[in-house]
Amino acid sequence: MEVLNYPETTFEKLPVTIFEEAAEGAVRVAHEIAELIRRKQRLGEQAVLGLATGSSPIGVYQELIRLHRQESLSFRNVVTFNLDEYYPMEPDELQSYVYFMHEQLFNHIDILPENIHIPDGTLPIDRVKEYCQHYEKQIDECGGLDMQLLGIGRTGHIGFNEPGSSINSTTRLVKLDPLTITDAAKDFIKEEFVPLRALTMGVGTIMKARKIILLAWGEGKAKILKEMVEGRVSDEVPASFLQLHPQVAVVVDRWAALELTRVKTPWLVGMCAWDDSLIRRAVIWLSLRTRKPILKLTDEDYKDGSLSDLLVEAGSAYNLNLRVFNTIQRTITGWPGGKPNSNDAQRPERALPAIKRALIFSPHPDDDVISMGGTLLRLVDQGHDVHVAYQTSGNIAVFDDDARRFADFALDFAEKMNVGVDDTRQKHAEVVEFLKHKKLGEEDSALVQDIKALIRKGEAAAACRFCGVKEPNVHFMNMPFYETGQVKKKPLGEADIQAVIAILQEIQPHQIFAAGDLRDPHGTHRVCLDAIFEALARLKGQEAWVADCHLWLYRGAWQEWDVEEIEMAVPISPEELMRKRKAIFKHQSQKDSAVFPGNDKREFWQRSEDRNHTTAQLYDQLGLAEYEAMEAFVRYRF
Known part of the structure; x- marks a missing residue:
């Protein structure tokens, strides 16, 4: 509509x-x-x-x-x-x-x-x-x-x-x-x-x-x-x-x-129907515009910012400031899995069960550590049963030269170990011949696709080991819509949805983390998220655990949630930020220069850290506690 x-x-x-x-x-x-x-x-x-x-x-x-x-x-x-x-x-x-x-x-x-x-x-x-x-x-x-x-x-x-x-x-x-x-x-x-x-x-x-x-x-x-x-x-x-x-x-x-x-600042246009979300957005906008912490905003600031109408609703700047400040403050938590033995009435996550099954969906094999690596580490450190599900193989995001290099390694290994040498030589020759004559944009052969998928799989597994995720808790879904060998993907299909349903039924998580790029109608992240939404919709009336499951959405490597949208902000210390960086480094095929770098020429770890620093700085500007970095989440109520 x-x-x-x-x-x-x-x-x-x-x-x-x-x-x-x-x-x-x-x-x-x-x-x-x-x-x-x-x-x-x-x-x-x-x-x-x-x-x-x-x-x-x-x-x-x-x-x-x-x-x-x-x-x-x-x-x-x-x-x-x-x-x-x-x-x-x-x-x-x-x-x-x-x-x-x-x-x-x-x-x-x-x-x-x-x-x-x-x-x-x-x-x-x-x-x-x-x-x-x-x-x-x-x-x-x-x-x-x-x-x-x-x-x-x-x-x-x-x-x-x-x-x-x-x-x-x-x-x-x-x-x-x-x-x-x-x-x-x-x-x-x-x-x-x-x-x-x-x-x-x-x-x-x-x-x-x-x-x-x-x-x-x-x-x-x-x-x-x-x-x-x-x-x-x-x-x-x-x-x-x-x-x-x-x-x-x-x-x-x-x-x-x-x-x-x-849409962004409707109070500059005319009268608004004020609700909690719009009030929060207006106060944050005014705080950043005036470069004043929220608790220092005055009645005059509101009037000068075309927000007199909001003052009529709230009564005074003092009451309004305190209301919004407290709401934002309650988004901050060092316990993304919930703090045990605590009053959780105003915390982002509930306290019970103290040890939760947390399922992190990662559209590509590195989105988990790039987008929420600090939170992943904290969940593991705090003893939760953390699972990571890689929804696609990510095979098109590997350079042809890396595929050739790993094919060379496989042949050298087979000859060194004297295992399957003839078959490996044949496969190696197929790879070399295909890459030699491959046209620009041409779909990779099935063998080259498999090699590239194995490269990404090995990197993801290494990152999970570094983060302390148990080996049986690492899942590779290889959703069919992605497997075209080209940038263009197939539409979301029943097999994709069933793959998500299967892993949800297997784990029955207390909390789910997913890439929430609702704002890109074309990307792989959106297709992966739609599959999760559809799977949960089907399971909601059938399985009891769904009613007590929280779905948290993170953003991809390029953007963060706007401050007024954030419902859980997880602080990251300098030490944790370095651990996150090292986890990202395990994805060596994406290091230095990725196949699809997007509009930002920096490496993924640089973009990620800049985003995390910026979020922490915005919280600081609003007058809240000053942290090194922050990862942000929005809860989706399905």
Whole structure:
């Protein structure tokens, strides 16, 4: 359903519709496109669509395919023009947008091949200018674009119109921004393999479309979405030019909307319906904005911060400060498994049973120690029965050279021990031959996938040994959705859910820790979490232990929970932080340079420690106890 419980805003210069989940917004957009196609069919006309690539429109394309298969939506009157293509790029390359569009849409509908137009990344450079002019002419000859679908990049680019693009720009060859190249690296394995240029429709071409729909899903788009919607029109954020178009719809999920003023600080917009969560957020915001500890905030501070209305609700700054301060203080605990023989009425975790079965789900083989290594160590040190379940093999995040190195080791070992030498030589030769001829982005052979999975498994087992987790308590689930050998994964399936159900039934934990990246609709973490949610939903009415099980969510390597969301903050001493670092170091294939480093070039241990330090510093700024570092959790009540 749409999020409608926010006040009207004067900050937004474009109409924004917020949906709870990306899937709901994608379905709504797909139905609008379908209605356009059907209306044009009734008139005997063509529907001319501008289409986008990337993760944002995939849900839209999936719903269009469903409408074609189940509700007889025909695309025979549809003409499409894609926004862009890498240059140079062969159409059969896995990273090409030709391949993407056929894989995600065209192969599954009845569109006529001659009605598909995608920029040609194979042209010699001396023909590019003429080709781009012809692309523009083709759009005009079809009567222009009836509807243009867009995503938005973190630089604010639409298509590949990077910062500096003119509002009058047309289809052309452009240089890619370094940030765009970094974001594209996940598809090309390494940044150095990403093309430095691309062919793209211009901003002017896009602006001529009769209607424009821009999609933005996930927290990663929140900052640039705010700049586009609330900022000034500027070529520094090319998407801001859309403010000048008469017919634009911005469709987002609640996570992409997090930075919008009406969502983040609604008291700056108008009257609010104050609840405990919003009060806590407002007081923390005011404390950090004024650089005053919470207990030092005054009535004047609240008035100057547009929070007079909150004072009316609370009575005085003194009472309000104390109320919020105490709430935050009670999140701090050195006993993540509960403190024995204590009054647990206001503690994050209950005291009983004193020794708990704790199950830590780790989507990849290193998320446990990276994201909550200090808490894991403390649970073990405090005598709890700690289990770690690695949900996926993590095999695509291993360099080919490491696979070759371990294959060499296996052969040397077999020859040294004189065990299975002939078979090992044959397997070694298969690995060498495959890696020698492997194409960029090509799916690994089953043997190479197995080797890479064993590398990650060995590292995870070593980290658990270092942390003191008992060997029988280390579980490798290898959920099937992940095992594609490529970045693209299969949808969550019944076999994945059953794997989670099985381990839950086996352990019957008192507490579960899981990667709570609800804010990324596309990532492996989200799929792993959805499997846990579904498994618990099925078990809830069947098994008694579920009712007494607490589910704690941690964040991944890139982000931490906002302070106002945190329900359990576990302090980490300098010594514990060093132990956590050493546990992360056991994951040697991810050391120095990971296959998928994301947007942050630092090593995982550096990002993790910086995040933990920052959380502790924020608590200190709010006037609470000063710690070296902190790991944070939010409880999910299922």
